[in-house]
Amino acid sequence: MNSLSMKQIMAVGLMLFALFFGAGNMIFPPLLGQDAGTNTVTAIIGFLITGIGLPLLGVLAVAKTGDVQTMASRVHPVYGVIFTVALYLVIGPFFAIPRTGTVSYEIGVLPFLSESASQSQLPLVIFAIVFFAVTAWLAMNPSKLVDRIGKILTPALLIILSVLVVKSLLTPLGKPQSPAVVYKDGPFFKGFVDGYLTMDTLAALVFGIIVISSIKELNITNEKMVTKICIQAGIIAAAGLAIVYIALAFIGATSPGAIGIQENGGAILSGAAKHLFGPFGSIILALTIFFACLTTSVGLVSSCAKYFSQLIPAFSYKMVVIIFSAFSTVIANVGLTQLIAFSVPVLIFLYPLAIVLILLSFFHKVFNGYSLVYIGALIPTGLISLVDGLKEAKLNVSTLVDTLSFLPLFAEGIGWITPAIAGAVVGYFIALITVGHTKQ
Numbered sequence: 001m002n003s004l005s006m007k008q009i010m011a012v013g014l015m016l017f018a019l020f021f022g023a024g025n026m027i028f029p030p031l032l033g034q035d036a037g038t039n040t041v042t043a044i045i046g047f048l049i050t051g052i053g054l055p056l057l058g059v060l061a062v063a064k065t066g067d068v069q070t071m072a073s074r075v076h077p078v079y080g081v082i083f084t085v086a087l088y089l090v091i092g093p094f095f096a097i098p099r100t101g102t103v104s105y106e107i108g109v110l111p112f113l114s115e116s117a118s119q120s121q122l123p124l125v126i127f128a129i130v131f132f133a134v135t136a137w138l139a140m141n142p143s144k145l146v147d148r149i150g151k152i153l154t155p156a157l158l159i160i161l162s163v164l165v166v167k168s169l170l171t172p173l174g175k176p177q178s179p180a181v182v183y184k185d186g187p188f189f190k191g192f193v194d195g196y197l198t199m200d201t202l203a204a205l206v207f208g209i210i211v212i213s214s215i216k217e218l219n220i221t222n223e224k225m226v227t228k229i230c231i232q233a234g235i236i237a238a239a240g241l242a243i244v245y246i247a248l249a250f251i252g253a254t255s256p257g258a259i260g261i262q263e264n265g266g267a268i269l270s271g272a273a274k275h276l277f278g279p280f281g282s283i284i285l286a287l288t289i290f291f292a293c294l295t296t297s298v299g300l301v302s303s304c305a306k307y308f309s310q311l312i313p314a315f316s317y318k319m320v321v322i323i324f325s326a327f328s329t330v331i332a333n334v335g336l337t338q339l340i341a342f343s344v345p346v347l348i349f350l351y352p353l354a355i356v357l358i359l360l361s362f363f364h365k366v367f368n369g370y371s372l373v374y375i376g377a378l379i380p381t382g383l384i385s386l387v388d389g390l391k392e393a394k395l396n397v398s399t400l401v402d403t404l405s406f407l408p409l410f411a412e413g414i415g416w417i418t419p420a421i422a423g424a425v426v427g428y429f430i431a432l433i434t435v436g437h438t439k440q
Contacts, residue, residue, distance in 0.1 A: 003220070003225060003229075004215070004218060004220065004229055008218060009229060009232050009233060009236070010236060012211065012214060012215060012229065012233040013232065013233040013234075013235070013236025013237050013240075014155070014158075014236070014237075014240075015210075015211075015214065015233075016059070016207065016211055016233050016234065016236070016237040017236065017237040017240040017241060018292075018295035018296070018299075019203070019207045019210065019295060019296060019299035020055060020198075020200050020203060020204075020207070020237060020241060020296070021240075021241060021244065021292050021295070021296065022096075022100055022103075022292055022293055022295070022296025022297070025051075025198055025200070025241070025244070025245070025292065026103070026107075026248070026265065026266075026269065026288070026289060026292055026293075027103065027107075027264060027265030027266045027269070028047075028194060028197050028198060028265055029044070029047065029244075029245045029246075029248035029249045029252065029265070030248050030249065030251055030252030030255070030265040030268040030269055030272070031252060031262075031264060031265035031268060032044065032047055032191060032194055032249055032252060033176075033248070033249035033250060033251065033252025033253035033254075033255075034252040034253060034255055034256060034261065034262065034268055035179065035180040035182065035183055035252075036179050036180070036183040036187055036190075036191070036249075036253065037176045037177045037178050037179040037180070037183070037253060037256075038176045038177070038178060038179060039179040039183050039184070039187040040176060040249055040250075040252075040253040042187040042188050042191070043183055043187040043188065043190060043191035043194075043249075044191060044245065044246060044249045045188060045191065046187070046188040046189060046190065046191030046192035046193075046194075046195070047191040047192070047194055047195045047245065047249075048195070048242060048245060048246075049192055049195065050192050050193075050194075050195025050196060050198075050200075050201060050351075051195040051198050051200055051241070051245060052200075052238050052241050052242055052245070053238075054195075054200075054201040054204070054355060054358065055200040055201050055203065055204040055238075056204070056234045056235075056237075056238045057204075057358050057359070057362070058201050058203075058204025058205050058208065058354070058358050059204045059207065059208045059211060059230055059234045060227070060230060060231060060234060060362075061204075061205075061208070061357075061358045061361040061362065062204070062205055062208025062209065062212070063208060063211075063212060063226060063227045063230035063231075064227060064361065064362075065361055066212075067208070067209055068083075068084050068087060068205040068206070068208070068209075069081065069084040069307075071205075071357060071358075071361055072084055072357060074360075074361075074364070074369065074371060074374050075357075075371060075374040075375055075378060076371065076375075081311075083353070083357075084307070085311075086350065087202055087205060087206070087350070087354070088206065088303075088304050088307050088308065090199075090202065090343070090346055090347070090350060091199055091202045091203055091206050091300060091304075092206075092300055092301075092303075092304035092324060093304065093324045093327045093328050093331065094331070094343075095199075095339060095342070095343040095346070096199050096203070096296075096300055096343075097135075097297055097300045097301060097304075097324065097328040097331075098328045098331035098332040098334070098339060099332075099339050099340075099343070100131075100135075100293035100294070100296050100297040100300070101127070101128050101131045101132060101293070101297070101328065101329070101332035102124075102332050102334075102335060102339060103266065103289060103293055104127070104131060104289055104290050104293040104294070105123075105124050105127045105128070105131075105332075106266060106335075107266040107269065107270060107285065107286070107289045108285065108286035108287075108289040108290050109123065109127055109286070110123075111270060111282050111286075112282065112286070121333065124332070124333055124335075125333060128328075128329045128332040128333060129329055131293075131294070131297070131329075131332075132297070132325040132326070132328055132329045132332070133325070134294065135294065135297045135298050135301055135325055135328075136301065136321050136322060136325040138294075138298045139298045139301040139302040139305065139321050139325075140318055140321055158240075160284060160287050160288045160291065161244065161288050161292075163284060164251075164272075164273060164276070164277075164281075164284055164285070164288065165244070165247040165248075165251075167276045167277065168247070168250065168251045168254070168272065168276060169247070169250070171276065172254045173251065173254040173255045173257065173258040173259070173272060173275060173276070174254050174255065174256065174257030174258050175254060175257065176253040176254060177256050177257075186412050189409065189412035189413065189414060190412070192412075192414065193412070193413040193414065196347050196348065196351045197340075197344070197347065199347065201351060201354055201355060201358070202347075202350065202351065202354055203296075203299075203300070204358075205354060205358075206299075206300065206303040206304070206307075207299055207303060208230075209303055209306060209307070210299060210302060210303055210306075211230055211233060212226060212230065213306075215229050215230070248269075251268070251269070251272050252265070252268050255268055255271065255272055258271075258272070258275050259271030259272060259275055269285055270282065270285060273285040297328075301321055301324055301325060301328075302321070304320070304324055305317050305318075305320035305321040305324060308320050344392055345389040345390070345392040345393035346389065348385060348388045348389040348392045348413070349382075349385045349386050349388070349389035350385075351385070352381050352382075352384075352385040352414075352416045352420075353378060353381055353382055353385065356377050356378055356381050356416075356420050357374070357378070360373065360374055360377060360424065367424075367428050367431075368431075370427065370428060370431035371431075372427035372428070372430050372431040372434075373424050373427040373428050373431065374424075374427070375427055376423035376424050376425075376426050376427025376428070376430070377420045377421070377423045377424035377427065378420075378423075379423060380416065380419035380420060380422070380423045381416045381419065381420045381423070384404060384407070384410075384415055384416040384419060385416055387400045387401065387404060388413060388415075388416075407419065
């Protein structure tokens with residue numbers, strides 16, 4: 001087969017949308033909208049760049065290079081393994097997979113429990129066991145992912161989500177209020193950094209493998225055709241995500257007058273659903289959250305199991321699925337608040353490294369694949385992002401912060417951009433001077 005039908009491409013695109021659209025995608029845009037208020041349009045543009053644009057580039061980068069370890073090995077083979085393992089652990093059992101379970105529970109189940117039951121740990125334990133058992137079952141046969149997610153779970157998710165969004169547009173909750181302090185100055189950059197929290201750019205480097213495998217399992221073997229279909233599926237997923245993010249941000253921006261200021265996006269959605277639909281709204285929201293988180297959980301477990309079973313052949317794919325699902329069940333019981341608190345500093349450090357790696361991969365041939373270009377860009381990026389991560393973790397790094405404060409956009413949390421560009425340029429000229437430097 002040389003190509004896929006539009007129906008098949010749509011199924012792959014819907015699968016990719018569902019893999020991306022998980023816990024963070026539901027809870028962060030409404031919070032952005034409520035906090036940004038009248039500056040929501042500017043803030044959501046920044047959010048869309050890191051929440052959609054970069055993940056789309058990530059999928060295409062993986063399609064061009066084959067997998068994330070090959071891409072990262074252009075820096076150095078050892079770096080390739082270290083970066084890839086760190087990426088899979090963060091986007092997998094340490095943070096992202098358990099978060100799908102905790103978000104499902106705290107937004108989709110907790111509101112239905114009695115006050116005494118909500119104070120107990122037992123309901124979360126039971127829910128986590130069931131949720132990740134279902135995840136393991138769906139992930140056990142990766143060849144069925146397109147059918148199970150792209151053709152069944154995703155349409156269900158979209159239908160339920162559409163009901164909530166359309167109702168909010170027909171009967172708006174209210175009008176946007178003045179922006180919170182963090183969004184008054186530089187709302188674009190604040191939205192840009194907020195997009196990190198979705199983890200989607202990191203996830204793109206993981207999900208790219210699922211998409212490529214799914215396409216090849218449909219008897220597409222030509223590499224150029226695989227890349228073309230990845231682009232088409234990526235555009236479908238990106239369009240869907242953009243519509244949903246803008247709609248969720250709109251719900252958040254118009255919500256304060258109706259439900260008051262809430263401390264997280266989950267509470268905003270819960271309040272909005274109840275206001276728009278009454279008690280039935282909680283059921284709609286619970287179903288939306290469950291399908292969104294389940295599809296992402298399945299995709300993450302499948303991707304991580306595929307990578308680690310190849311890295312460590314002694315462990316089969318199914319064995320890793322079981323191990324990671326069980327591990328995530330345990331970690332999920334830490335709770336959503338703690339998981340987010342632990343993950344943010346790590347994301348602040350890791351995200352810029354992934355962004356630089358993805359962007360450089362598109363110019364790989366332009367600078368002749370010199371590894372010094374990658375090294376020159378990633379060293380300053382890593383050092384500055386490390387400081388940002390330590391600062392986010394509330395550690396005392398005031399001396400380092402003061403030292404780096406001269407960098408453009410450092411105060412906005414993206415001070416790594418200029419040093420990354422400068423480092424890449426310096427690396428390129430050093431590579432030209434040192435003739436015979438090994439190309440990757």
